[in-house]
Amino acid sequence: MKKFVSILLILSLFLIILTGCSNQESVSLQDKNIAELEYVEKNIVDILNKLVREQYAVEETQEKVTNEILEDEIDLRRRPTLNWEKLLNDTKKIENSIPTILVDLTALNIEATEIAKLSDGVNNMIIAIGNEDEKTYLIELNNVYSLIPTYMEKYAGNNEKTFKKKLKYYAISTYIAYSDGNLEMAKTQSGELERVYSEKMQDMNYVQNNEYNLNKLYILIQELKRAVDSNSSELVKSKYLLIIDEI
Numbered sequence: 663m664k665k666f667v668s669i670l671l672i673l674s675l676f677l678i679i680l681t682g683c684s685n686q687e688s689v690s691l692q693d694k695n696i697a698e699l700e701y702v703e704k705n706i707v708d709i710l711n712k713l714v715r716e717q718y719a720v721e722e723t724q725e726k727v728t729n730e731i732l733e734d735e736i737d738l739r740r741r742p743t744l745n746w747e748k749l750l751n752d753t754k755k756i757e758n759s760i761p762t763i764l765v766d767l768t769a770l771n772i773e774a775t776e777i778a779k780l781s782d783g784v785n786n787m788i789i790a791i792g793n794e795d796e797k798t799y800l801i802e803l804n805n806v807y808s809l810i811p812t813y814m815e816k817y818a819g820n821n822e823k824t825f826k827k828k829l830k831y832y833a834i835s836t837y838i839a840y841s842d843g844n845l846e847m848a849k850t851q852s853g854e855l856e857r858v859y860s861e862k863m864q865d866m867n868y869v870q871n872n873e874y875n876l877n878k879l880y881i882l883i884q885e886l887k888r889a890v891d892s893n894s895s896e897l898v899k900s901k902y903l904l905i906i907d908e909i
Contacts (some may be wrong), residue, residue, distance in 0.1 A: 743794075749791055763780065783805045827909055
């Protein structure tokens, strides 16, 4: 009997150890994937900030010759465009990280259809560059960023990191909608930015521990909303950059 009890205790201890190892591996995988997604996040924000600051912009000289009767009129105009090669190189930093992220998301039991959206979105960004289509590129960049808080919330819950990713998404989405000329969508997304912030304010413990930063963030959210309402391109750019740096 004593021998049986001893064996049972050993087996129980072995199971506890295995369960602990499994949980530890799961936590480690979550941390790894969060770091991977934050790498994508950093590159997306860097790319968009460069676009906002026109750091990809180059100027091309176009020569337009118009023949009118016997006179040649030469119209030299400068048209801003993008350095697509530089944008492609920066986007490939994201593309190169995708295979590893997909494997880890699968191990974290994220649905296959949700995982495919990440790969498809990045591929579409590359295609948009090939087509020199900035509008589509920004839409796909926005879609890819939206997946970051979506994935994290599925396995990490609505913690502080997820909260900040949601805020960044709506700030990015506000700017992209505005830059696309969709003022109403920009207003809607800035309203969602405020909503996510307000919901987090129900967490009194978090509020008490982060009061100063949250107060500053609230002011920046209101500044971005007012910039959109005023329909001022320069104000929207500057307020977007301020809030994205703060988050």
